[in-house]
Amino acid sequence: MLYPADLFDLTVDGQRVKNPIVIASMAGTVDAAYVAGRAEHVGMAFVGGYSIDPPTIAASQQMAEGSRCEFLPGDPVGELLRQADLLAALPVVGGVNLRASTPQALAGLAGSLGDRVIYEIDAHCRQAPMMEAGAGEYLLHHPDRLFEMVRALASQGVLVSVKIRAGITENDPKLARQLWEAGADLLHVDLMDAGYAKIRQIRNASPALIIANNSMHSFDRVMEMFSHGADLVSLARHSDPDTLAGLDAAITRYAREFGWYNAPKQLCRGGDIRALTFCCLPMKDCLSSPPLNGSGSPGKST
Ligand SMILES: Cc1cc2nc3c(=O)[nH]c(=O)nc-3n(C[C@H](O)[C@H](O)[C@H](O)COP(=O)(O)O)c2cc1C
Secondary structure (H helix, E strand, O other): OOOOHHOOOEEOOOEEOOOOOOEOOOOOEEEEEHHHHHHHHHHHEEEEEEEHHHHHHHHHHHHHHHOOOOOOOOOOOHHHHHHHHHHHOOEEEEEEEOOOOOOOHHHHHHHHHHHHEEEEOOOOOHHHHHHOOOOEEEEHHHHHHHHHHHHHOOOOOOOEEEEEEEEOOOOOHHHHHHHHHHHOOEEEEEEEOOHHHHHHHHHHHHHEEEEEOOOOOHHHHHHHHHOOOOOEEEEEEOHHHHHHHHHHHHHHHHHHHHOOOOOOOOOHHHOOHHHHHHHHOOOOOOOHHHHHHHHOOOOOOO
């Protein structure tokens, strides 16, 4: 009998991920207790975001005075240790979403927390106080700083994820490649209005595990992402137990019936380069791409 973990054959640094569904962070809302109520139907979860140094904590305080919900523990390291312990008791691979203004703050936290969780750098938050603190989307405008942060964490021997928003930098695939080269293990991509083509470009540029995010609450949408290179999909606003259970059931049913949940779409029909494995024999006319047959125009492969 196949168990779901075998069904998806998905691991992160040797840890089994039981399905390709992830809970994405929502500051002030997603903590270990939130994950516990949904753990049966997800393989991974990121709690937070947590601000971990004085500039980002001040930014969170300012945001909380406005309309935002924020986690504001008195002792962030103690709270993250507690969250990591609670996550470790759940059947999910756990991660913490972090706002930091310096690489040293992240490396210091990793020194205290160890390798029990995935460290996700929040390069996503676009609230002005957070960007002014040198965190969140600021990092997408200052990628060298982001690479430094990735390197600082990777040098501590922990798993690193980077949460980005697509369409902010000029060249997302290039950024994805550079993040992987700096040591990022996972790229967590809020696609915003971009479709699966963005996931295909990022897949073709980087071997990191890719989590596709934004409105991943229908079976059709998540299958589009999987067939164009996403390894996992994540949900924040729609991470209610019913939606997660429905997606889990549908993806599991599909994988049981067809095998690979993330089999690539054919290259000649817009798939990512994993689909080369399934291309026609070279003597066949290739309807696909000039880049493949080297002729500059679609037609016979030579
Ligand atoms: C209330 C709220 C708080 C959020 N807080 C964070 C955060 O702290 N860190 C982060 O990286 N993303 C944060 N996000 C972004 C979500 O993780 C996610 O990228 C976004 O909501 C789009 O995905 P969805 O369509 O599944 O909600 C937040 C989103 C919401 C709605």
